[in-house]
Amino acid sequence: MARAKKRPHLSLYEHEDDESTTTTVHQISGDWRRRRINSRPARIVRPSPPSNQQQPVAQDTPNDLFDPASYQDVLPVEITDQIEGITVVAKEKARRYESSDVPLKTFLPYRDEYLDDMLFCEGRGLYMHSKTCPRPCCSNQAEVRCKDCFGRELLCGGCMVTEHTRHPLHRVESWTGTQFVRNTLTALGLRLQLGHRLGEPCQNHSEARELMVIDVNGIHELKVAFCGCRPVEEYRQLLQLRWWPATPLLPRTAFTFNLLRQFHYQNLQGNITAFDFYRSLEFLTDGRLSSAIP
Incomplete structure (x- = not known):
């Protein structure tokens, strides 16, 4: 028996058209009759080989993907480096400062001056040579200052009370x-x-x-006289001053509206409890009292 001759191998670009053959398929129809169907397979189309002028496009550099010179006939405008009416300014490099890179290194040469001024404020400060009250109507000894007023001016006790009729919740201290x-x-x-x-x-x-x-700067004990010439309850007299009474029946404790707002914000942001907030006010009023409470 003669051996069949082997068909030569066809490469991707060197090929011949396949000979289409007709295949006969026998199918049984719904009425149990045999039916013959002639099917012809689809023709396989292979790509044509490239010509000698066409070369594969190199994908090594991204500049080869778009060449403006080859699109001069397509683009409606001319590609230039500058646009009319617009001036391109080069961005300057941001300067670097030693104070932003190493802030503590900048602070170290001034630490002695900082400490001296802090100790200066603990004493009589700018009023170290003032012996009498600076008010023209008074000649008493200046020995009281307010911690919440600007400047911390040294006054006598009587002038300090007169100055603070509008600020009864300020904290004062006396010189010994x-x-x-x-x-x-x-x-x-x-x-x-x-x-x-x-x-x-x-x-x-x-x-x-x-x-x-009770205010944001501590706990204060005041002497107050409620009005008796008008039919206004005591708790309402406190509310009209923006002081929230602890009880409407003979109030003995009040909280300022600023304090309530401050606690509301700290409770929302820091989840601080009312007990811890009150302990901080005790320490702010008198540190010795707060340290003695377990």
């Missing part, structure tokens, strides 16, 4: 000769009249009693 110690405006003689405008006297003078007012 060697240092400043905590003092209160109530101990210096401050007395508040509620229910009236500032400076307006009350027709029915009532006896002043103690009221604890």
